[in-house]
Amino acid sequence: MCCRFLHFAAVLIVFGAAAFRVYGLGNAGNTAALAVYDAWFARLAVGGSIVALLSGVGVLLATAARMAGSAAAAIHPSLVWQVLRETAFGEVWVWHLASCAGLVVVCGGRPGQHPRLVAVLALLVAASLAWTGHAAMGTGTAGFAREANQTLHILAGGLWVGGLVPLAWLLRQARQSKSKQLPWIEVARDVLPRFSRMGYAAVGLILATGCANTALLVGRPQGLVATLYGRVLLLKIALFAAMVMLAAVNRYRLMPRLRHERGDAAAATLARSVVCEQLLGFAVVGVVSQLGTMMPAINP
Numbered sequence: 001m002c003c004r005f006l007h008f009a010a011v012l013i014v015f016g017a018a019a020f021r022v023y024g025l026g027n028a029g030n031t032a033a034l035a036v037y038d039a040w041f042a043r044l045a046v047g048g049s050i051v052a053l054l055s056g057v058g059v060l061l062a063t064a065a066r067m068a069g070s071a072a073a074a075i076h077p078s079l080v081w082q083v084l085r086e087t088a089f090g091e092v093w094v095w096h097l098a099s100c101a102g103l104v105v106v107c108g109g110r111p112g113q114h115p116r117l118v119a120v121l122a123l124l125v126a127a128s129l130a131w132t133g134h135a136a137m138g139t140g141t142a143g144f145a146r147e148a149n150q151t152l153h154i155l156a157g158g159l160w161v162g163g164l165v166p167l168a169w170l171l172r173q174a175r176q177s178k179s180k181q182l183p184w185i186e187v188a189r190d191v192l193p194r195f196s197r198m199g200y201a202a203v204g205l206i207l208a209t210g211c212a213n214t215a216l217l218v219g220r221p222q223g224l225v226a227t228l229y230g231r232v233l234l235l236k237i238a239l240f241a242a243m244v245m246l247a248a249v250n251r252y253r254l255m256p257r258l259r260h261e262r263g264d265a266a267a268a269t270l271a272r273s274v275v276c277e278q279l280l281g282f283a284v285v286g287v288v289s290q291l292g293t294m295m296p297a298i299n300p
Helices: 002-024 033-066 071-075 077-086 088-107 117-131 140-175 185-219 226-258 264-292
Strands: none
Touching: 002 088, 002 117, 002 140, 002 185, 002 264, 033 077, 033 088, 033 117, 033 140, 071 185, 077 088, 088 117, 117 140, 140 185, 140 264, 185 226, 185 264, 226 264
């Protein structure tokens, strides 16, 4: 589970931060601010992509051990190769790891100069997560629909949860604007509405695709309370609801203060709230990591 959590978190962060660079800062107009962001993003992208690759290998080894029913299988090359060659998980994961390796190579250069390329590669890495696990259990048109639904669910989650990381960084720069030469308050005021619009779309997609996933994996409403899978899923739903409520506070109470009150003080308050939202998001990722190892409620 630890490898799964690290892998999911790293993939979502790199994807969310790269997408943030494209839709949030792409038209910021302040080249000096972009240069500072790109220097920070380069470190984040390199570290995140390496963690994604290494933890992805860890997920493969753990899966091989679980399938073989023995921890020794994780260090047995022939068994690991068998998982890659002869299982549906392996067929997807080999391409997933190849995409992770490509992401490491691209991020090892100057990712800030090619944010769209990094975003596309990170999108492919994140999307391929949907083609393993519970969403890949179906076949034919129904199976494809499940995988497409899960793909949208993961990408929307990456845009929101992963995007909170660069947003928190930006607000920290705005909070410290008195000691810096760059007009970070103005950059934050310019970027926040774009992040907010993306957030509306992401939350809507997460809600719609999440409802579909719940119907497919839980079935009847009783399954939410009568099975362990359902109860863990309820925890995820509760954390998601808490995120939405906190995001609403940020949008309708704290964001307006950034425009009408002292910039650095308002930015500090909003930054703390965004960090809390971020922690809730990673708690959701942790629950998702656990759900992926459990039998769905519809097939107890």
